[in-house]
Structures are given as structure tokens and as C-alpha cells.
Amino acid sequence: MPSAxxxxxxxxxxxxxxxxxxxxxxxLGIDFVIASETFQYTGSFKFRAAYHLASSVxxxxxxxxxxxxxxxxxxxxxxxxxxxxxxxxxxxxxxVKVDAVRDFGGEVHLTxxxxxxxxxxxxxxxxxxxxxxxxxxxxxxxxxxxNATLGAELCERxxxxxxxxxxxxxxxxxxxxVRGLARCGSAAxxxxxxxxxxxxxxxxLAEGRLIANETEPLTLADGARTISLGERNWNVLREGLSGxxxxxxxRIRQAVAALYRYANLKVEPTGALSxxxxxTDPEPFRNLRICCVVSGGNVDPDIYRELI
Amino acid sequence: MPSAxxxxxxxxxxxxxxxxxxxxxxxLGIDFVIASETFQYTGSFKFRAAYHLASSVxxxxxxxxxxxxxxxxxxxxxxxxxxxxxxxxxxxxxxVKVDAVRDFGGEVHLTxxxxxxxxxxxxxxxxxxxxxxxxxxxxxxxxxxxNATLGAELCERxxxxxxxxxxxxxxxxxxxxVRGLARCGSAAxxxxxxxxxxxxxxxxLAEGRLIANETEPLTLADGARTISLGERNWNVLREGLSGxxxxxxxRIRQAVAALYRYANLKVEPTGALSxxxxxTDPEPFRNLRICCVVSGGNVDPDIYRELI
Numbered sequence: 336m337p338s339a340x341x342x343x344x345x346x347x348x349x350x351x352x353x354x355x356x357x358x359x360x361x362x363l364g365i366d367f368v369i370a371s372e373t374f375q376y377t378g379s380f381k382f383r384a385a386y387h388l389a390s391s392v393x394x395x396x397x398x399x400x401x402x403x404x405x406x407x408x409x410x411x412x413x414x415x416x417x418x419x420x421x422x423x424x425x426x427x428x429x430x431v432k433v434d435a436v437r438d439f440g441g442e443v444h445l446t447x448x449x450x451x452x453x454x455x456x457x458x459x460x461x462x463x464x465x466x467x468x469x470x471x472x473x474x475x476x477x478x479x480x481x482n483a484t485l486g487a488e489l490c491e492r493x494x495x496x497x498x499x500x501x502x503x504x505x506x507x508x509x510x511x512x513v514r515g516l517a518r519c520g521s522a523a524x525x526x527x528x529x530x531x532x533x534x535x536x537x538x539x540l541a542e543g544r545l546i547a548n549e550t551e552p553l554t555l556a557d558g559a560r561t562i563s564l565g566e567r568n569w570n571v572l573r574e575g576l577s578g579x580x581x582x583x584x585x586r587i588r589q590a591v592a593a594l595y596r597y598a599n600l601k602v603e604p605t606g607a608l609s610x611x612x613x614x615t616d617p618e619p620f621r622n623l624r625i626c627c628v629v630s631g632g633n634v635d636p637d638i639y640r641e642l643i
Numbered sequence: 644m645p646s647a648x649x650x651x652x653x654x655x656x657x658x659x660x661x662x663x664x665x666x667x668x669x670x671l672g673i674d675f676v677i678a679s680e681t682f683q684y685t686g687s688f689k690f691r692a693a694y695h696l697a698s699s700v701x702x703x704x705x706x707x708x709x710x711x712x713x714x715x716x717x718x719x720x721x722x723x724x725x726x727x728x729x730x731x732x733x734x735x736x737x738x739v740k741v742d743a744v745r746d747f748g749g750e751v752h753l754t755x756x757x758x759x760x761x762x763x764x765x766x767x768x769x770x771x772x773x774x775x776x777x778x779x780x781x782x783x784x785x786x787x788x789x790n791a792t793l794g795a796e797l798c799e800r801x802x803x804x805x806x807x808x809x810x811x812x813x814x815x816x817x818x819x820x821v822r823g824l825a826r827c828g829s830a831a832x833x834x835x836x837x838x839x840x841x842x843x844x845x846x847x848l849a850e851g852r853l854i855a856n857e858t859e860p861l862t863l864a865d866g867a868r869t870i871s872l873g874e875r876n877w878n879v880l881r882e883g884l885s886g887x888x889x890x891x892x893x894r895i896r897q898a899v900a901a902l903y904r905y906a907n908l909k910v911e912p913t914g915a916l917s918x919x920x921x922x923t924d925p926e927p928f929r930n931l932r933i934c935c936v937v938s939g940g941n942v943d944p945d946i947y948r949e950l951i
Contacts, residue, residue: 349663352660352682354682355657355684357684357719357747358743358746358747361746373907374660374662374906374907374908376663376665378907411665431904435666438666438669439665439666592944595909595944596739596944598682599681599682599686599909599940599941600682600909601903601907601908601909632907633907636900636903636904636951639903639951640948640951643944643947643948
């Protein structure tokens with residue numbers, strides 16, 4: 336198993352940024368603190384998973400499909416570790432996203448998804464490179480373990496909290512938090528915040544079985560446009576999650592704007608889900624100490640301009 | 644002299660947020676880290692000065708003139724300390740700024756500056772309230788001392804740096820950094836970053852005497868629209884400053900957009916001056932370890948939309 340130089344390991348993860356926003360706290364009437372992953376390397380929590388995965392597997396080449404934050408995160412993790420990384424992206428991806436993966440050192444493989452799906456292209460690349468590790472952005476124990484570092488960090492830094500709220504897409508972050516917090520003996524509950532338009536996790540929790548959306552949901556929160564939770568994530572969340580708030584699109588917009596105005600925080604729509612949950616349904620969180628995980632900040636200026 | 648409860652003192656200042664932005668570092672070819680004061684209480688470094696001042700003076704009422712960050716900072720500091728605060732603002736101030744001062748607990752006194760200048764209105768209020776302390780946003784030893792906490796913090800946290808670059812308006816931040824760094828024995832040089840349109844400090848340094856702009860400069864960096872450095876600030880900076888970069892408006896815009904794109908950082912134009920200095924004139928900073936102080940993040944959405 337390869338290992339990174341000590342100098343790198345010491346600085347591979349950036350601590351989460353704890354932000355208090357007194358005006359927003361007053362506005363919502365809830366005692367909460369923000370744990371922002373927007374200044375994590377590559378701008379989202381995904382780097383925690385990507386680095387843990389890339390540094391744990393023996394393979395020197397890692398292949399993944401991602402049009403978003405996981406691709407950038409894995410590219411940069413591999414660069415730091417001296418590994419190679421191939422990221423399959425739709426040919427229609429915004430240039431700024433393709434550039435980001437390339438800037439961080441990843442090889443971008445564009446695919447016309449009308450002709451060949453992303454999973455199909457990943458399978459092709461994996462067949463061409465039998466020595467490669469094929470990584471999922473969420474449904475992988477190494478991903479869950481990497482994200483568990485955030486739970487461990489919140490414990491270590493003794494963030495006073497009765498509950499933590501995290502955005503839910505594939506469930507990688509929330510399942511990591513459940514694992515990380517349980518391991519350090521924290522009594523904090525973990526809640527999910529999911530777009531109402533993409534409420535498969537909420538429906539799964541209600542019915543006690545893994546339910547998928549019929550099509551990719553068209554929510555503004557592009558990080559939550561997953562068809563369903565990953566199986567490994569579901570296995571953690573079915574017992575570990577205390578509840579899910581289903582967030583209407585308008586509340587996502589409101590939270591992005593409020594974080595801009597009251598917290599000076601540039602947040603992508605998916606990242607704002609946790610704070611949007613407080614706008615949507617504050618009642619379960621009254622008189623508790625809440626930690627809202629803001630999962631990432633990478634958002635195109637054209638979209639952001641309209642949101643603020 | 645009144646003193647704050649211990650529980651408050653422990654948490655009155657938020658540590659500065661250290662941000663690495665590898666893509667921006669590559670783009671500029673300079674080894675630098677950002678010290679962001681955008682998450683300081685009230686969204687700018689001004690809270691350091693305001694809290695130190697409000698907690699040090701015996702007066703229970705503080706009067707100041709500010710259309711910007713100092714007013715909000717002083718209002719919140721006074722609220723925390725159980726004091727009163729009057730902030731004179733131009734009647735034309737944006738509603739969002741007036742609301743912010745009020746939300747933080749300050750009394751806003753609007754004045755039609757075509758009829759009665761801000762200083763005149765402050766003098767009136769001071770005459771009506773002879774028990775009040777009249778505070779300058781920069782030209783006050785207590786302000787300089789408050790800002791010195793940032794220099795002390797950079798020392799304590801052992802931020803590796805050969806030079807620190809700070810925005811310059813009235814000189815409160817830069818003079819505080821000079822004091823704070825000198826006191827802890829740091830060898831780091833302090834540089835200023837000033838709008839070219841408002842280059843009074845640069846001209847003062849060149850000529851060795853305090854020079855004022857003839858009128859309020861119309862730079863995008865509204866925090867640097869001061870007529871001149873404060874006298875107390877000049878007395879520190881004339882010896883303590885290693886140089887000033889004069890930043891064209893276009894570079895300010897470029898830096899705001901780059902911080903949005905590559906660092907997920909929402910920054911007001913004045914706050915971006917230090918990074919804009921690297922875009923303007925990178926040469927003095929090559930092969931050095933630089934710390935860019937981003938002084939604040941409060942910027943109206945209408946302006947920000949255009950900048951990103």
C-alpha cells in the first residue's frame with residue numbers, strides 16, 4: 336500500500352470552518368453553528384472521501400464518473416498522492432467544471448450520454464485498464480470512512496451540538512457522519528436534508544426499504560440528483576438517521592441568499608440544504624444546539640447571480 | 644472600567660480563517676495563504692477594533708460616523724457589552740447597511756450630507772451627550788490595538804510568512820498589523836494594498852509626509868474612500884510599512900471574481916485589495932511566503948453580481 340509523505344498527510348485535510356452567524360441565528364430563532372466544507376480542498380467535503388480512498392487502495396489508477404465535486408476531489412487527491420485519475424463526464428458539462436478537474440490533475444473523458452452512459456464509459460475504461468480501481472462517489476466503504484473524519488473532527492473540536500444536519504444525495508456524507516460520531520461516543524443525532532423533488536431517502540426511511548427515484552430529479556441541488564442512496568449508505572442510515580427534512584426548491588434559494596447576506600458564505604445549492612432545512616421546518620430543532628454542515632461551495636456564477 | 648463576562652471574552656473574537664487556494668496559487672505563481680476576516684463577527688476585521696475600544700473606554704455611550712463596517716462592528720460590540728451606540732450614516736445609505744447596524748443593536752442617526760456633514764452631526768450628538776466617547780474608525784490608539792490582535796494571532800498560529808499584505812484605507816488595519824507583529828518579534832514585512840484611485844497612502848510614503856486626497860475617491864473599494872490616513876496610523880506606517888501596491892480598479896474586480904471562483908470566498912471589493920495586489924504586481928512577492936489579509940465580506944448583491 337502506498338503512503339503519502341508525512342508532510343503531506345499532515346496537511347491533506349483542511350479542518351472544517353466553524354461559522355457563527357448571529358443575525359441568521361436571531362432570524363431563525365435557532366441556536367446553530369455552521370460547519371462549512373466550502374474551504375476544504377477542491378471546495379467540498381468530497382475531498383475527505385477522495386483522499387481516504389485514493390490513499391487506501393493499492394491501485395495507481397482510479398476511474399470514476401462525476402460531473403461534480405467528487406471528480407475534482409479525486410483528481411486533486413490523486414495528484415497529491417502521485418496517482419492517476421480518470422473522470423468520466425457528460426460532454427455537456429460546463430467548461431468550468433471540466434477545467435477544474437483538469438486543473439487538479441485529472442484526465443477528463445467526455446461522453447455523449449445520449450450515445451453512451453457514464454457507467455458504460457466507466458466500464459469500458461475499467462476493461463481497458465484492469466489494474467484500475469473503480470470508485471463510486473458515495474457507495475463505497477472507503478468513501479464512508481473518509482467522510483467519517485468530519486464526524487470525528489466535530490467530536491474532537493467539541494462542537495456543542497445535540498444534532499447535526501447534513502445534505503443528502505447518495506448518502507455518503509450523512510453515513511460518514513453517523514459512523515464518525517458513533518465511534519467517538521457522541522450522542523448527537525444525525526438528520527438529513529433532502530430536496531423535496533428528490534425525496535427518495537425520505538421515502539426510503541419512511542418505508543424501511545431502499546426506494547429509488549424514477550428519473551434523475553431536476554432539483555436545483557445538483558449534488559442531490561442521485562437516483563437513490565447507495566446500498567452501503569442505506570445500511571448505515573436506515574438505523575443511524577434520526578429524520579429527514581424535505582426541502583422545497585424555494586427554501587434552497589432562500590438559504591443560499593441568507594448565507595450570502597448574513598454569513599458571508601458562498602454556498603452551492605446542495606450545500607445550503609442543511610440551513611434550508613431550518614427554514615423549512617424549524618420545529619424539530621427548537622431549543623437544541625444544531626450544527627448545519629454546509630457541504631460545498633462550487634457554483635457557477637450564472638446560477639449564483641440569480642440566487643442572491 | 645466595565646468588563647465583559649468571562650464567557651463572552653472567551654468568544655468575542657473569532658479566529659481569522661486561514662484558506663489555501665491551490666488553484667489560485669498556481670495561477671499567480673505565488674506561495675500565499677489567505678487570512679479571511681469575512682467570518683469575523685459582523686463580517687469584517689473592524690470588530691476587533693470596535694470590541695477592544697468599546698470594552699476599554701469607561702463611557703457607556705459611544706458615538707461614531709460610519710456608512711460601512713465599523714458602524715456594524717461597534718453596534719454589535721456595544722450590544723455584547725451592554726453599552727449604547729449611535730452611528731451617524733448618510734441618509735443615502737443602502738437600506739441593507741442601515742438594517743445591519745440596527746439588527747446589531749445600534750441607533751442609526753441619518754443625516755442629509757448635503758445639509759449637514761457626518762462629522763458635524765457627530766459633534767452635535769457629542770454635545771448633546773457629553774458623557775459619550777466619540778470613536779474614529781481608524782485614528783484611535785484603541786482601534787490600532789484592537790487590530791493588533793490579528794498580528795498577534797498570525798504569530799501565535801505560526802502562519803509561515805515573509806510578508807503580509809493588507810488593504811489600506813484609513814490605515815487602521817495595517818498599523819495594527821505592524822504593531823501586533825512587531826510585539827511578538829515577527830520578522831514578517833507588512834505591505835499595503837491601496838486603490839490607484841485613492842493612492843494617498845502611497846504618495847505619503849513616497850514623500851515622507853501625510854498627504855490627503857483632494858476629494859473622496861470614487862473607487863469601487865468603498866472601505867478605502869478615505870481622504871487620508873489617520874495621523875496615529877501614519878505615525879506607525881511611515882516606518883513600519885515596507886511598501887504599497889497601487890491597485891487599478893480592474894484588478895480589484897479580477898480579484899473578487901478569482902476569490903469567488905478559486906477560493907469559494909465571498910469578498911467585498913476593499914477586502915480583495917490584498918489579493919488584487921498580487922495580480923497587479925507579483926514581482927516583489929515571488930519566492931516569498933505571503934499572507935493576504937482579506938479584510939471583509941459585506942457587499943451588496945447588486946454590486947457582487949456584476950463582479951463575479
